[in-house]
Amino acid sequence: MKILLVDDHQMFLDGLSAILSGSALEAVVEAVSNGRDALTRLSEGTFDIALIDLRLPVIDGFALLSELAAINSLTPVIVVSASRDPDDIRRCMALGAMSFIPKSSSGQRIIQTIIDVMDGKTVFDSGAPVKDVPDFLAESKEWAALHNITPRQLEVLRLVRKGLSNQAIAEELFLSVATVKSHLSAIFHALGAQSRSESSKKAHQLGLD
Template sequence: MNKINVVLVDDHKLFRDGLKSLLHNTEDITVVGEFGNANDLIKQVDQLAAQIIITDISMPGMNGIELTQYLAKKHPCIKAIILSMHNNKEFILSAMDAGAKAYLPKDIAGEELNKAIQEVNKGNEYFNQGISNIVMRSLMRGNKDDKNHGELTKRETEVLRLVADGFMNKEVADQLSISIRTVDCHKNNIMSKLGLNTTAELVKYAIKNHIIEVN
C-alpha cells in the first residue's frame, strides 16, 4: 500500500506532536517532516517527497495562507490543508482563494482529519459542515469580497497559453524555468478546474476565451 506523505507546519510543537500521534495510528498516512515555520519548510521542500502540507495560518514570518500561495505556484503537486482556530469568513475565503484544498478547525477529530487527507489526496476539496455553512452564508449575502477560487492562477494561465500554442511540456518547462513534473501538475490542475480531459479541449478553451489568438 502506497502511503500518503504528509508534512506538518505549525509553530507550536505540542500541537505538532498531537497531530503526529493522531496520524501515527493511520495505516496509509505517514508524516515525513515537521517544521515550526513556513520558511524552514521552503528551504527543504525539494528534499521531501511531500504530497500534502498541513499548516496553521498564524506563524512567525510567512503565514499559512502565504505558504499555500507559494506551494500553488512553485509546487502545485503538493496540496495544502489549513488547520486553524480562525473560523471567520475572511480567513476561510482567503485560504480558498490561495489554493487550500481543505480548511478545518484545530479541534477536529482524528477520523475527520484522516477523511480530509484522503479526499485531498484524491484531488478533491474538503470542508466540514461548520466551515461550509460559514462559506455558504457569506455567498448567500452576496459578499463582494469573495473570489472565484476555481479560476486559474496566473501561472496556470501561462502554462495554458503555452500548451495551447503547441509547446511541448519540456519547452513549457524551459520557458517558465520550472520542472517538467511541475508543468504536468499545472496541466492536471487546469483540467480539473475547467472540467476538461484532453489537450485538444484545452486548446479549444484557450481559443474560445481569447487566451490565445488564432489568425
C-alpha cells in the same frame, strides 16, 4: 504517504503526528514550526500533502501559500486553523489551499479530509454555517452546472486558465494525462471551443472569473 505538518505548537504537532503515523494512511510525517522552514522543505522535498496553520512565525500561512503558488508547488495544502473567519477561508482558497478545517477537528475528520483532498476534492468544514462557505466556490459550481460542466472538469478548466500543461494538471489533480485530455475534450464541447486558449477566453466571457 509523506506528510508535512507546519505549526508552532509542539503539542499539536506531536499529537497529530502520532495520529497520522498510526492511521491507515501509514504516513511518514515530518514537522516544522515556521513558514520559512516549510517553504524550504516543500521546495526541496517531495511530499504528498501539507497541513499548515495560518498563524506561523517568520512567514505566516497566507504568505506561505503565496510563495508556494509562485514556485508552482504541486503539493496539495490543507489549512488547519483555529480561525473560523469566512474571510480567512476565502483568502486561503484563493491562494490555492485545497481545504480549510478547524483545529478542533477530530483525528478521523482530519484523516478523511486528507483522503478527500488526495482524491482531488476541495473540502470545507462541514460544521460551518452555510453563509460562511465562500460564495465564489458555490457560484463556480452553479456556473459549471449551468454549462454542463462537471465539478472535476471545472477544476481542470481553472488550471487551464492558470496556464498549466496537461502533465501539470494531471499531477496537480492526481489524474492520468489521458483522463485530463478526456476532460478537456468535454470542456471544449460544452463551451463550443476548439483550443485551450479559446476555452479559457469563453469561460471568462460566460462569467467564470
